[in-house]
Amino acid sequence: MWIALGIIGGLILLVIFFVIGVYNALVRLRNQVDNSWSQIDVQLKRRHDLIPNLVETAKGYMTHERGTFEAITKARAQAMGANNVADASKAEGALGEALSKFMLVVENYPDLKANQNFLALQEELTSTENKISFARQSYNDQVLGFNNKIQMFPSNVVAGMFAFTKRDFFEIEDAAQREVPEVSFK
Amino acid sequence: MWELIRANKRNSIILMACMAFVLMVLGFVIGAFVTGAPEGGLLGLLIATGVWLILTLISYSSGDQIFLAASKAKLVTHDVHPQLFNIVEEMKIAAALPAMPKVYIINDPAPNAFATGRKPETASVAVTAGLLARLNRDELQGVVAHEISHILNRDILFVTLAGVMLGSIVLLSHIFLRGMFYSSMGSSRRYSSGGKGGGQAQLIMMVIAIVAAILAPIMAYLLYYALSRRREYLADAGAARLTRYPEGLASALEKIANDPAPQLQVANKVTAPMYIANPFKKKGQRKLSNLSSTHPPIAERVKILRNMTHGAAFKDYSNAYAAVTHHKSVVPATALTKEEIALREGQARQGKQQRQKNQMRQVGDIMRKVNQFVFLTCLCGLKLKIPPNFKANKVKCPRCSRLLDIPKK
Numbered sequence: 269m270w271i272a273l274g275i276i277g278g279l280i281l282l283v284i285f286f287v288i289g290v291y292n293a294l295v296r297l298r299n300q301v302d303n304s305w306s307q308i309d310v311q312l313k314r315r316h317d318l319i320p321n322l323v324e325t326a327k328g329y330m331t332h333e334r335g336t337f338e339a340i341t342k343a344r345a346q347a348m349g350a351n352n353v354a355d356a357s358k359a360e361g362a363l364g365e366a367l368s369k370f371m372l373v374v375e376n377y378p379d380l381k382a383n384q385n386f387l388a389l390q391e392e393l394t395s396t397e398n399k400i401s402f403a404r405q406s407y408n409d410q411v412l413g414f415n416n417k418i419q420m421f422p423s424n425v426v427a428g429m430f431a432f433t434k435r436d437f438f439e440i441e442d443a444a445q446r447e448v449p450e451v452s453f454k
Numbered sequence: 455m456w457e458l459i460r461a462n463k464r465n466s467i468i469l470m471a472c473m474a475f476v477l478m479v480l481g482f483v484i485g486a487f488v489t490g491a492p493e494g495g496l497l498g499l500l501i502a503t504g505v506w507l508i509l510t511l512i513s514y515s516s517g518d519q520i521f522l523a524a525s526k527a528k529l530v531t532h533d534v535h536p537q538l539f540n541i542v543e544e545m546k547i548a549a550a551l552p553a554m555p556k557v558y559i560i561n562d563p564a565p566n567a568f569a570t571g572r573k574p575e576t577a578s579v580a581v582t583a584g585l586l587a588r589l590n591r592d593e594l595q596g597v598v599a600h601e602i603s604h605i606l607n608r609d610i611l612f613v614t615l616a617g618v619m620l621g622s623i624v625l626l627s628h629i630f631l632r633g634m635f636y637s638s639m640g641s642s643r644r645y646s647s648g649g650k651g652g653g654q655a656q657l658i659m660m661v662i663a664i665v666a667a668i669l670a671p672i673m674a675y676l677l678y679y680a681l682s683r684r685r686e687y688l689a690d691a692g693a694a695r696l697t698r699y700p701e702g703l704a705s706a707l708e709k710i711a712n713d714p715a716p717q718l719q720v721a722n723k724v725t726a727p728m729y730i731a732n733p734f735k736k737k738g739q740r741k742l743s744n745l746s747s748t749h750p751p752i753a754e755r756v757k758i759l760r761n762m763t764h765g766a767a768f769k770d771y772s773n774a775y776a777a778v779t780h781h782k783s784v785v786p787a788t789a790l791t792k793e794e795i796a797l798r799e800g801q802a803r804q805g806k807q808q809r810q811k812n813q814m815r816q817v818g819d820i821m822r823k824v825n826q827f828v829f830l831t832c833l834c835g836l837k838l839k840i841p842p843n844f845k846a847n848k849v850k851c852p853r854c855s856r857l858l859d860i861p862k863k
Contacts, residue, residue: 307547388536394591395540402548402696 290426297414301435304407305353308438311399312347312360318396319344319367322389326370329380336373339366353436364397404438411435459607462688466612469681473619473674477502480623480670484630487663490656506622513618518570518578518610521728525568527558527580535559538586541595542579545602548696555579555605559586564718565710568728569601570610577605584715589706596693596703600730603692609685613728616678623674627667634664683750690755691771691785698766698798704759707731711752754778766797830858 323337330336343366347359371390380386415434418427478499485498513520532539535557542557551574558580565585571577579601581594589597604610694700710731718733726733732749761774772785830838834854848857 304550311547391537391540395537395544398540398544399547402544405548406550 290423301410301414304410308403315396325386329377357438462607476670483663483666487659509618517614527560541598545599549602549606563715567730569604592702593706596706599693599696600689603689620674624671630667694766700759700762704756707752
C-alpha cells in the first residue's frame with residue numbers, strides 16, 4: 269500500500285519536474301528568438317536612417333536618376349510602416365532590391381564613387397546589409413529550434429498547455445532576388 | 455555549433471589533464487633527484503604545482519591584457535577604421551556572441567591577426583596594419599570570422615591555459631637543466647659522496663630526471679601543437695560557416711602566405727597558435743615540420759576551403775578536408791548535423807592596384823591617428839600630419855610656406 273503510494277507520488281513528482289524543465293527550455297528559446305529579432309530590428313532601423321543621407325549625398329551628382337531615388341524613398345516608407353514579421357520581410361526585401369539597383373546605377377558616376385563622404389556611407393550601408401543578412405541567418409536558426417521544440421513530442425504537450433505558438437521565418441519574399449541576374453552583351 | 459563547442463571542451467580537458475600529468479611527473483622526478491629521497495619528490499611536485507597555479511592565476515585574470523600589451527596592440531573605435539569595426543560587428547551578429555569584442559590594431563607590416571580573452575563576453579580581436587593594407591573586404595571578413603570562431607569555440611581560453619601549463623613545464627625543466635649543467639661543472643663529486651649503493655641509485659635517479667627534463671617539454675609542445683593545428687582547421691570551418699563565403703578566407707590566407715614582409719616582431723613560440731597564420735615562416739620545410747608546427751600548411755588550408763563547392767556547413771568542410779588530405783574528418787561527428795547552408799557571392803570589386811595604394815596610405819593614417827598625430831589641412835590643399843611630440847604651436851606649410859596654427863588638443 270505505502271509502496272504503491274510512494275511509486276505514484278514519485279511518478280507525479282517526475283512528471284512535474286519534466287514539465288518545469290521543458291517549460292523553462294521553451295521560455296529560453298522564445299527569449300532567444302525575440303532577442304534575435306530585436307537584432308534584426310536594430311539593423312533595419314539603421315538602414316532606414318542611412319538612406320536619407322545617402323540620397324542627399326548622391327542627389328548632387330545623379331541629376332538624371334529621379335526614378336531611382338523615388339523608388340528607394342517609397343520602399344523605405346513602406347518598410348518603416350510594416351508592423352509584423354511577414355509584412356516586414358516583404359517590404360525589406362523590396363527595399364534591399366531598390367538599394368542594390370541604386371548601387372548598380374552609381375557605377376556610372378565616377379565622381380560620386382570618389383566622394384569620401386559617399387564612400388563612408390557606402391561602407392556603412394554594405395555593412396548594414398551584411399548585418400541584416402547575418403542577423404536573419406541567426407534569427408532563422410533560432411526560430412527553427414523553437415518551432416521544432418513546439419511541434420515535437422513530448423515537448424509539444426507542454427507547449428500546448430502554456431500556449432506557446434510557432435514563429436514565422438524571416439524570408440526574402442521576392443522571387444526576383446533568388447533569380448540569376450540577366451547579362452546581355454550589347 | 456554547440457556540439458562542436460562541447461567536443462572542443464572535452465578535448466581541452468583531456469589535453470590539460472595530460473599536460474598536468476607531465477608537469478607533476480617532472481616536478482616529482484626533479485624533486486626526488488635534487489633532494490635524493492622520494493619525500494623530496496613530493497616537495498618537487500608541490501613546487502611545480504605552485505608555479506603552475508601562480509602563472510595560471512595571473513594569466514586567467516589578466517592574460518589577455520598582458521598579451522595585447524606585449525603585442526603593442528592599440529584599442530580602436532569605429533571612427534578609426536569603420537570597415538574593420540563593421541566587419542567585427544557583422545561576425546559578432548552572425549556568431550550570436552553575447553557582446554561586441556574589443557578591436558585592436560597592431561602597427562606591424564606583417565599581415566596577421568589573433569583573438570584573445572577568457573570568455574566570449576570579454577574577448578578581443580587584433581589585426582596588424584599589414585593585414586588591413588593588403589586584404590579586401592571579403593578577405594578581411596574571412597580572417598575576422600576565423601578569429602570569431604576561435605572565440606566561439608573557446609579556443610582563446612584553451613590557448614591561455616594550455617600555454618601557461620606549457621610555459622611552466624618548459625620553465626621547470628629549463629631551470630633544472632641549467633642547474634645540473636652548472637653544478638656538474640663546479641663540483642662533480644657532490645652527489646656521489648654517500649655510500650656506494652646510494653651513489654648508484656643517485657645516478658639512476660639523475661638519468662631519469664635528465665631524460666624527463668628533456669622529454670617533458672617536447673611532449674608538451676607536441677600535444678599543444680597537435681590540438682592547436684586541429685583548432686585551426688575547426689576555426690576555418692567555422693569561418694566558412696559564418697561568412698558563407700570560403701573563398702574570402704582562402705584568398706586571404708594565400709595573400710598572407712605569399713607576403714614578402716618580414717615575420718611578426720612580437721610573436722613567440724607559445725603565443726604562435728593564437729595567430730591566424732604561423733608568425734614564424736620558414737620556407738622549404740613543410741613536410742618535416744608537420745609534427746612540430748602550430749599551424750597546418752597554408753596551402754592545404756586554402757585547398758580545403760576552395761574544395762567547399764556545395765555549401766558552407768560543417769559537413770561540407772569535413773568532406774572537403776577528407777578529399778584534400780585523405781584523412782578522417784577533423785570535425786567531431788556530433789557537430790556534423792544535417793544543416794544545409796548555401797554559399798554566397800563575394801562583394802568586393804574594385805581596381806586592384808589603386809585599392810592597394812589607397813589602403814596603404816589609409817593604414818598609415820590610421821596608425822598616426824591611433825598614436826595621436828594632429829591632422830591639418832593647409833589652404834593650398836596639402837595635408838600635414840604632425841607628430842604628438844612636436845613642440846612649437848605653428849608650422850610652415852612645405853608647399854606654399856604659409857604659417858599654420860596647430861590646434862591644441
